[in-house]
């Protein structure tokens with residue numbers, strides 16, 4: 001595969017220092033090497049089926065709904081919680097033991113000093129081991145759930161019907177799959193730490209109270225202020241972070257538009273306008289980011305200074321108590337440590353609150369997709385046909401596209417009843433926007449008919465398995481979408497295991513073999529993004545070859561030869577007919593294409609107006625001649 005110019009040329013080796021990493025000498029080879037090193041060794045070729053699904057009851061809270069996914073990793077969760085509890089206990093015990101050690105030193109008790117010292121070593125070791133286990137298992141859990149949610153979402157997205165995609169922007173779906181799932185993951189990783197911190201707070205408080213009550217209140221004296229400032233700080237920063245997020249999404253959308261629509265942008269010489277649009281959007285991001293920096297710059301030092309004030313108060317009051325001989329120096333030291341231990345949970349609490357709100361909103365957005373029901377699904381006891389003769393029958397079909405709410409919109413087809421006989425080439429002709437492409441989409445069950453029935457070889461297509469239906473009914477669209485892979489892989493898209501000879505055969509039938517053969521890299525040549533390195537007609541021919549290789553019993557060409565000149569088109573049809581058996585529905589305005597058909601169905605206003613050979617319709621149906629003449633005129637003026 002060709003390397004993208006944007007591939008990282010900075011080696012990602014773990015041992016690389018910053019200086020090394022920015023070294024201009026870093027070569028592509030090194031980068032590839034690094035990429036390989038960071039490629040997990042055992043990537044499974046397929047996503048394993050999801051371990052658990054979210055709870056289907058939409059009335060439950062977000063975490064209750066996520067619980068089946070979380071509890072699938074009960075072992076990891078239990079280890080994490082237990083390790084956390086031990087780590088917590090050791091952290092809180094340290095100042096108390098240190099107090100013993102200092103007092104022992106002050107009193108000259110050697111044995112007690114040695115014992116306390118040893119206990120401290122033990123505590124340090126335990127804290128390291130259990131703290132590490134706690135972090136490791138919780139992060140592992142959070143990242144597992146992250147990847148499982150992503151797999152669930154992706155699996156569900158592939159099942160969702162076209163009507164969902166008609167009303168959803170891709171940017172929206174991408175942000176749900178990326179940043180929303182990430183917000184959930186962050187919350188899952190940090191929430192247990194936050195809870196642990198809050199427990200530390202209460203445990204430390206309890207210990208302090210057992211040591212000296214008045215001194216405890218002095219130590220707590222600045223906390224109300226920390227709380228108030230924290231709340232004010234978050235009430236400004238939280239909305240700002242939402243604003244920044246949505247503005248970043250705006251920037252991403254503009255960049256996406258610039259790259260995807262670069263041909264249109266350039267052809268209208270609209271670069272300056274696009275740059276201005278982007279500059280404006282990034283200024284908006286900058287504003288929001290700066291506002292938040294500004295607030296942080298004011299609040300953070302204040303919040304950081306307050307514990308020191310508390311420490312000062314504890315030392316002053318505690319020192320005075322010590323001079324009077326009421327408390328020991330060790331107690332003073334222990335309180336000093338606890339004062340700091342009290343502040344962190346206070347901060348954590350606010351952070352946790354913020355992340356919880358964020359996580360809950362993100363979960364709601366992810367669940368919204370997961371709760372959307374796929375309308376077009378395999379029926380129970382789906383029928384699978386091995387081979388078909390290719391009789392495609394529309395029986396009194398009515399259809400209107402569902403709107404965003406899923407309600408049927410205005411009717412596009414009504415009482416639509418043509419029939420394609422096995423091996424027949426039927427042309428579908430009608431004015432633009434009359435529903436011809438809709439007929440193709442219905443035949444492959446991209447949407448379900450509202451009324452009536454479509455039958456393949458006499459079998460209602462709603463009783464067939466979707467995979468079977470789409471294998472037997474192939475569609476080539478007018479907009480030939482190619483993937484950014486080799487020509488060979490593009491043609492073999494529907495049958496990745498096809499042999500090269502079969503691919504060549506399909507390409508020959510689609511009249512594209514000679515062109516591909518002349519390329520320096522032949523079938524291995526890569527096509528650019530969406531196939532833009534090919535001409536429109538070449539793209540269409542690759543798309544036809546792709547459909548042919550899948551060998552459908554019914555082939556629907558929806559304006560699929562519009563950019564191919566009529567001689568080549570004739571050769572393609574000759575090739576298609578040579579196979580014999582295949583039925584074809586050809587949608588076109590072009591006389592050259594229509595003349596290839598055995599019969600023509602002329603539709604207007606969602607109904608079949610007339611059926612016959614091209615010559616018959618010309619003679620009998622004045623509207624037919626008129627529609628053809630109009631479309632020839634528009635085609636000519638294009």
Ligand SMILES: Nc1ncnc2c1ncn2[C@@H]1O[C@H](COP(=O)(O)OP(=O)(O)OP(=O)(O)O)[C@@H](O)[C@H]1O
Nearest residue numbers: 166401402412430431432433434435436437438439
């Ligand atoms: N996904 C959709 N959602 C809602 N309405 C749609 C959708 N796709 C098409 N339509 C509407 O359905 C009607 C028929 O569209 P269709 O694409 O079938 O026309 P067509 O006959 O193929 O036109 P053309 O000759 O220009 O290709 C049009 O009025 C169009 O606006």
Ligand SMILES: [Mg+2]
Nearest residue numbers: 436437438558
């Ligand atoms: Mg169309």
